[in-house]
Amino acid sequence: MIEKTNKKVVEENKNIKIVHDATCTFCGCVCDDMELHVDVDEKRIIKSKNACVLGRAWFAEHTIENAPAAMIDGKEVTIEEAIEEAAQTLVNAKFPITYGLSDTTSEAQRQAVAITDYIKGNIDTTTSVCHGPSGLAFQGVGESTSTLGEVKNRADLVIYWGGNPAESHPRHFGRYAVTPKGMFTPNGKKDRTVVLVDVRKTKSAGVADILITPKPGKDFEVLWALRALVKGVKLSSDIEKETGVPLEILTDLAKRMKECRFGVLFFGMGLTMTRGRHFNSGALLALATDLNEYTHFVAKPVRGHGNVTGADNVVAWQTGYPFGVNFSRGYPRFNPGEFTTVDTLSNGDADAALIVASDPGSNFPKKAIEHLKNIPVITLDTKTTDTTKLSHVAFKTSTYGINTSGTVYRMDDVSITLRPAFESPFPDDEKILKSIKKRVHELILKNSHSGGASGEAKVAAAVNPL
Amino acid sequence: MSNKMMLIPGRSSKQGTSLNQGKLKEEYQTVTSTLEMNKDDMEKMGLVDGDKVKLSNEIGETIVSCLGKKPEDLSEGMLFIPYGPPSSQLMASDTAGSGMPLSKHMMVEVEKVKN
Numbered sequence: 345m346i347e348k349t350n351k352k353v354v355e356e357n358k359n360i361k362i363v364h365d366a367t368c369t370f371c372g373c374v375c376d377d378m379e380l381h382v383d384v385d386e387k388r389i390i391k392s393k394n395a396c397v398l399g400r401a402w403f404a405e406h407t408i409e410n411a412p413a414a415m416i417d418g419k420e421v422t423i424e425e426a427i428e429e430a431a432q433t434l435v436n437a438k439f440p441i442t443y444g445l446s447d448t449t450s451e452a453q454r455q456a457v458a459i460t461d462y463i464k465g466n467i468d469t470t471t472s473v474c475h476g477p478s479g480l481a482f483q484g485v486g487e488s489t490s491t492l493g494e495v496k497n498r499a500d501l502v503i504y505w506g507g508n509p510a511e512s513h514p515r516h517f518g519r520y521a522v523t524p525k526g527m528f529t530p531n532g533k534k535d536r537t538v539v540l541v542d543v544r545k546t547k548s549a550g551v552a553d554i555l556i557t558p559k560p561g562k563d564f565e566v567l568w569a570l571r572a573l574v575k576g577v578k579l580s581s582d583i584e585k586e587t588g589v590p591l592e593i594l595t596d597l598a599k600r601m602k603e604c605r606f607g608v609l610f611f612g613m614g615l616t617m618t619r620g621r622h623f624n625s626g627a628l629l630a631l632a633t634d635l636n637e638y639t640h641f642v643a644k645p646v647r648g649h650g651n652v653t654g655a656d657n658v659v660a661w662q663t664g665y666p667f668g669v670n671f672s673r674g675y676p677r678f679n680p681g682e683f684t685t686v687d688t689l690s691n692g693d694a695d696a697a698l699i700v701a702s703d704p705g706s707n708f709p710k711k712a713i714e715h716l717k718n719i720p721v722i723t724l725d726t727k728t729t730d731t732t733k734l735s736h737v738a739f740k741t742s743t744y745g746i747n748t749s750g751t752v753y754r755m756d757d758v759s760i761t762l763r764p765a766f767e768s769p770f771p772d773d774e775k776i777l778k779s780i781k782k783r784v785h786e787l788i789l790k791n792s793h794s795g796g797a798s799g800e801a802k803v804a805a806a807v808n809p810l
Numbered sequence: 811m812s813n814k815m816m817l818i819p820g821r822s823s824k825q826g827t828s829l830n831q832g833k834l835k836e837e838y839q840t841v842t843s844t845l846e847m848n849k850d851d852m853e854k855m856g857l858v859d860g861d862k863v864k865l866s867n868e869i870g871e872t873i874v875s876c877l878g879k880k881p882e883d884l885s886e887g888m889l890f891i892p893y894g895p896p897s898s899q900l901m902a903s904d905t906a907g908s909g910m911p912l913s914k915h916m917m918v919e920v921e922k923v924k925n
Contacts, residue, residue, distance in 0.1 A: 473909070477910050547823075560888070621908050
């Protein structure tokens, strides 16, 4: 009781601002029901009501750090000097790449696409090492989809496949898919059957009515067996030897899928990051499509970063393709495996990189990181990372959703406007990228008049500013 | 004796919260260097919680600390580690034309590191 009283006194002495309906941009759930208590004088969020464990850390740890806003080769410079150097670097490169973009606003993503178009570069997002294979599968198979609101209101069979939302998306269960009471699911969890399919027993197993653990690397076979069972094809009990899942379990699941009122398959990295990649995602999407002969069934990838879905949307509506896009011929070309960033780095193609809100220097394969160390890298990030440390030009930017407004897309493609909590002395990504774009444009025009090395195609782009 | 096991890097709550503090901070480094391992497998290799093991494959190697998990939570021959720089050391760069390197289900050799 004494502690509670003391806390109240301390809070009363602070200049507290409360932001209602703020949005957490840590993960793809993009929960927009936050109540943030902001210490205005200290410029920090001291309480984030409704946030999950990840959201609380996101809000608490993004404070104003005492660091330079811009650096060149580790030395503090003005933002203007850094913009000039970034623009020069990008314009003078033969194969510049742009990468990241999943933790910034769609307004900033748009600027990054425009820059890449001007410099005849290559643009890719963290989607390529996340649900990129699912993106390929969407193109091949199609997507039977819905919003998370429809899932909340209607779904009576919820299947999680190859993911662990309890740790990666903690509010997915409570806000969207498992426990919330919806229009046609008035009793919440009691009105739903929850199935978890994963090769290991994770913390998500706690919510599952049915837990299925296939052998590692056998997701495709399990999905294909389910497709057969849904279509009434008889299978041998040998399927258990192949997949680790008994035939009776598969038969029961197929029956539940056909008989449910509204089913949803949420799928994660367990499908896309393993052998089979887009074939795994494609098998799942095909299963969902098949099931629509019997009932209403949808499939949704569970997306990781706060605006990775926005990155797909913005790159797609500006170029026609969601990731792995190359502008070197003056028009966008899509070729995963060639224009995706692990490939452009590992193959040694890229000779300059613009990295926005991402850390490939830490989480990419060794060979890709080694190449990144050998080319000039420009980074925009809120924190110091392995990638900012190896950068030629590093901008420290403000945090989207905490210091900056803008638009993000939830994992079900619903767009949400951000309500910032407090101002940052650092510029936001959009502002920096706009300035780089402006200077890039000027340099390309200048080079075109002086017969510079940037080429005819760059001139063609420059005369039609975006 | 060969101890080939399957490594599954993935997300964890602690990795997520420590990520927000900063990837260069000690907590994140510790979380992403802690390998979850089947307790029976650890016993066979004479390992206890906190012991160091070397993970290696044809791509690279890394040294991490191990932490036992009950066999019902992590099967024999299976390893879990939160994504981070140590797991990246073992990831191949070939994407098989997809853009995605195989980032889970990596076969690795596990060796006890002598103190």
